[in-house]
Amino acid sequence: MSIFEYNGSAVVAMVGKNCFAIASDRRLGVQLQTIATDFQRIFKIHDHLFIGLSGLATDVQTLYQRLVFRHKLYQLREERDMKPDTFASLVSAILYEKRFGPYLCQPVIAGLGEDNKPFICTMDSIGAKELAKDFVVSGTASESLYGACEAMYKPDMEAEELFETISQALLSSVDRDCLSGWGGHVYVVTPNEVKERILKGRMD
């Protein structure tokens, strides 16, 4: 079993009309044993920027804490929040710093940039950015997620429809992966509000 599959995870983000959604599963396992069903993988950086981290759980937490460190200093010095594309470059640089002993995580970054234009991207564990206009996926369920998103996604969905689509894509994909699941955590972000919802799926 690869080290990336040690804890199990599934993260997906989708672009809608002036909004975005980011969702993850909630399982934390140690190989085949499930040890938590409320593990947080998606973190808020600021009101219009979220990062979801899949992969080894300890690196998920440490990487997030390092990003908070950098973003807080940025906010104090520049007196404003970081733009999503800038943040993505920061994450990529931090990951590449550890090129020969990497953080075993695959981030999914989603935010509203200038003029509230949605921005999503993912990268591998050493910082290779992949920008997308529609959706990005990562985690042990990534292959199923690619298929589900490709089939269910359509551009310019409103917030409610986007929520339904991303939830269905997430739940159906984690059902095909034994290492992720135990419910879902979905954030739908529009310029004015953030809606956080918990999904109940197959609890296995």
Next chain:
Amino acid sequence: MSRRYDSRTTIFSPEGRLYQVEYAMEAIGNAGSAIGILSKDGVVLIGEKKVTSKLLQTSTSTEKMYKIDDHVACAVAGIMSDANILINTARVQAQRYTFMYQEPMPVEQLVQSLCDTKQGYTQFGGLRPFGVSFLFAGWDKNYGFQLYMSDPSGNYGGWKAAAIGANNQAAQSILKQDYKDDATREEAVQLALKVLSKTMDSTSLTSEKLELAEVFLTPSGNVKYHVHSPDSLTKLLLKHGVTQPAAESS
């Protein structure tokens, strides 16, 4: 006579003084003043802006008040470029603590850590000390609201009310007379405005010459650092009756 002991910070004079540190404090005595007052529901920081010119590009950033972390802010008096370095150091120290312990750095520890940095410049390296004094205002869950004053030697103390910069001795004596232990934040603001109006050199008090900031708890329990806008300041000056020119001498 003691000129031979001036040029290096890292040695004592025969009388047991560190001249460079004292000269640094002289430099601060010429800078714009700042006053901090502790109240039971918050800390008030007020500063006198020395650089007021019509040509200055107004922006949202402040000249005397700086946020160090979500729960700590400071007012500065002295050489601004030195202050910028120390503020950056303090910000990084606060984040490093949060990264390690996953909780906000206690205010006194932050002050102490910064003062340790300042002290290093009085003992080794042969570099001059920083020409800045700070007033730190913050809140932590162990000791609630706190106010600390630090100087170029690296000394610091916790205060109920303190003044740094020009005319700080005059300000400190007025504060000693008029400070009340159980004052509210509003009363502290009033006292701060009154003291500053008495000790400032300029002929009239307007919102362009001042900066006012407060550190307090929101109803939801979060620490908030709020810098007053010029309009809000003008209203406060009118309300507390301090906009008239300071005709009497202090």
